[in-house]
Amino acid sequence: xxxxxxxxxxxxxxxxxxxxxxxxxxxxxxxxxxxxxxxxxxxxxxxxxxxxxxxxxxxxxxxxxxxxxxxxxxxxxxxxxxxxxxxxxxxxxxxxxxxxxxxxxxxxxxxxxxxxxxxxxxxxxxxxxxxxxxxxxxxxxxxxxxxxxxxxxxxxxxxxxxxxxxxxxxxxxxxxxxxxxxxxxxxxxxxxxxxxxxxxxxxxxxxxxxxxxxxxxxxxxxxxxxxxxxxxxxxxxxxxxxxxxxxxxxxxxxxxxxxxxxxxxxxxxxxxxxxxxxxxxxxxxxxxxxxxxxxxxxxxxxxxxxxxxxxxxxxxxxxxxxxxxxxxxxxxxxxxxxxxxxxxxxxxxxxxxxxxxxxxxxxxxxxxxxxxxxxxxxxxxxxxxxxxxxxxxxx
Amino acid sequence: xxxxxxxxxxxxxxxxxxxxxxxxxxxxxxxxxxxxxxxxxxxxxxxxxxxxxxxxxxxxxxxxxxxxxxxxxxxxxxxxxxxxxxxxxxxxxxxxxxxxxxxxxxxxxxxxxxxxxxxxxxxxxxxxxxxxxxxxxxxxxxxxxxxxxx
Ligand SMILES: [Zn+2]
Numbered sequence: 437x438x439x440x441x442x443x444x445x446x447x448x449x450x451x452x453x454x455x456x457x458x459x460x461x462x463x464x465x466x467x468x469x470x471x472x473x474x475x476x477x478x479x480x481x482x483x484x485x486x487x488x489x490x491x492x493x494x495x496x497x498x499x500x501x502x503x504x505x506x507x508x509x510x511x512x513x514x515x516x517x518x519x520x521x522x523x524x525x526x527x528x529x530x531x532x533x534x535x536x537x538x539x540x541x542x543x544x545x546x547x548x549x550x551x552x553x554x555x556x557x558x559x560x561x562x563x564x565x566x567x568x569x570x571x572x573x574x575x576x577x578x579x580x581x582x583x584x585x586x587x588x589x590x591x592x593x594x595x596x597x598x599x600x601x602x603x604x605x606x607x608x609x610x611x612x613x614x615x616x617x618x619x620x621x622x623x624x625x626x627x628x629x630x631x632x633x634x635x636x637x638x639x640x641x642x643x644x645x646x647x648x649x650x651x652x653x654x655x656x657x658x659x660x661x662x663x664x665x666x667x668x669x670x671x672x673x674x675x676x677x678x679x680x681x682x683x684x685x686x687x688x689x690x691x692x693x694x695x696x697x698x699x700x701x702x703x704x705x706x707x708x709x710x711x712x713x714x715x716x717x718x719x720x721x722x723x724x725x726x727x728x729x730x731x732x733x734x735x736x737x738x739x740x741x742x743x744x745x746x747x748x749x750x751x752x753x754x755x756x757x758x759x760x761x762x763x764x765x766x767x768x769x770x771x772x773x774x775x776x777x778x779x780x781x782x783x784x785x786x787x788x789x790x791x792x793x794x795x796x797x798x799x800x801x802x803x804x805x806x807x808x809x810x811x812x813x814x815x816x817x818x819x820x821x822x823x824x825x826x827x828x829x830x831x
Numbered sequence: 832x833x834x835x836x837x838x839x840x841x842x843x844x845x846x847x848x849x850x851x852x853x854x855x856x857x858x859x860x861x862x863x864x865x866x867x868x869x870x871x872x873x874x875x876x877x878x879x880x881x882x883x884x885x886x887x888x889x890x891x892x893x894x895x896x897x898x899x900x901x902x903x904x905x906x907x908x909x910x911x912x913x914x915x916x917x918x919x920x921x922x923x924x925x926x927x928x929x930x931x932x933x934x935x936x937x938x939x940x941x942x943x944x945x946x947x948x949x950x951x952x953x954x955x956x957x958x959x960x961x962x963x964x965x966x967x968x969x970x971x972x973x974x975x976x977x978x979x980x981x
Contacts, residue, residue, distance in 0.1 A: 576932060591895070699874055
């Protein structure tokens with residue numbers, strides 16, 4: 437690849453509920469990624485942090501926090517906030533600086549320590565903050581939005597709660613052997629269906645937890661990468677697109693959609709447009725994929741992603757799942773890491789963790805969850821407030 | 832007997848017997864906006880600032896629905912002090928081309944709803960602050976209780 441950027445090193449701090457400062461996790465992940473790359477911290481010329489902004493607990497993560505913790509080395513710095521898409525934005529910042537020839541080797545880090553329970557908005561009276569208002573006026577938590585989307589699948593496509601439960605069962609088996617996963621226990625569909633309803637039709641075990649964790653990648657130009665490896669894993673594209681007007685899907689955390697009264701909705705909705713932009717930039721399509729990591733904030737949402745990344749037509753995700761196509765050993769395994777079902781979400785680290793997993797898969801370094809012969813992989817998620825997040829990686 | 836004071840918790844809807852949500856309609860292209868805080872048109876091909884505040888259709892159809900079995904975190908406060916599970920609906924207004932979220936009127940649950948159910952805007956108490964009931968909009972199925980989906 438003439439314009440490729442190599443993923444030279446990847447590393448994580450295991451996900452869990454450790455209750456320690458996020459900086460500890462970030463430094464552990466950064467050191468692991470630097471070791472994996474065979475690059476010294478002093479040789480990093482650009483450091484980017486994925487940031488979480490949540491008041492009320494220790495959640496301020498920035499590039500400079502990591503640079504200071506690793507020991508000031510004079511590298512240039514940037515910090516990206518794009519909610520769940522923060523990690524992809526951080527990767528894109530590093531990648532574009534390398535592609536422009538302004539950096540040789542960059543470190544991207546995301547780390548988080550999360551509170552217990554529902555993710556809540558900032559405190560205080562915030563009558564001009566839509567995220568605060570959806571809690572204040574409606575009591576609409578994140579799971580409530582996941583419930584709305586899940587109900588649409590049932591109504592429009594005939595999905596069932598058994599289908600949703602089968603996603604969790606699949607992912608729980610995928611994550612069994614993943615040393616970085618928080619939950620490494622087989623969960624049966626029956627157990628999911630026996631767990632209490634949180635936001636109809638979704639149950640407790642359909643919805644991902646929040647976790648502490650950290651992930652890091654070292655990115656490098658082709659020239660630097662060739663000094664370290666003969667078989668670099670390459671980032672083929674990154675999509676951080678925004679929606680096109682009118683966005684007629686009700687996206688978290690909005691109280692209302694755009695109006696389609698004057699302008700017809702675009703042919704491709706926001707979520708599928710995220711993947712479409714990544715495919716176009718990579719010159720690849722869904723048929724080229726060997727493996728994918730998708731953001732399963734809920735079990736039903738994983739099924740939405742199958743369609744949004746083009747693995748099947750709208751309405752066919754349940755069949756793809758039931759046929760075993762997305763299980764390890766199937767045609768296109770999805771979430772071999774175990775996904776958010778086994779990790780729980782550590783917001784600024786999660787999109788970076790997805791890229792770590794795909795890198796291990798493409799290198800053949802995912803024992804117990806390896807997708808044999810995987811050569812092309814995709815990661816995708818959607819950050820609040822209109823942030824696309826998709827990375828295509830090839831061996 | 833004195834009627835207790837009642838005011839909208841936020842100026843996004845009208846009160847009275849037939850409350851309506853308020854939106855802003857673009858005078859140049861006809862795009863609607865909710866909440867009615869838009870200062871210019873969201874249509875990127877228009878961007879006019881000639882917006883007028885209008886009442887939105889009182890009735891719409893359910894696009895999707897869910898419920899809250901557990902008490903949401905603050906700033907949400909259960910009106911009665913104790914959490915009672917409530918339903919939430921995203922409702923599509925045909926003319927406006929908008930989908931708007933709201934709680935479902937108390938007494939109604941997910942079993943009273945289907946995608947496509949016709950609902951209308953009502954107001955209910957969100958919270959009582961210093962003796963004043965502050966209200967919020969909710970969606971109420973048009974069919975009577977126990978009458979099934981619309
Ligand atoms: Zn306009």
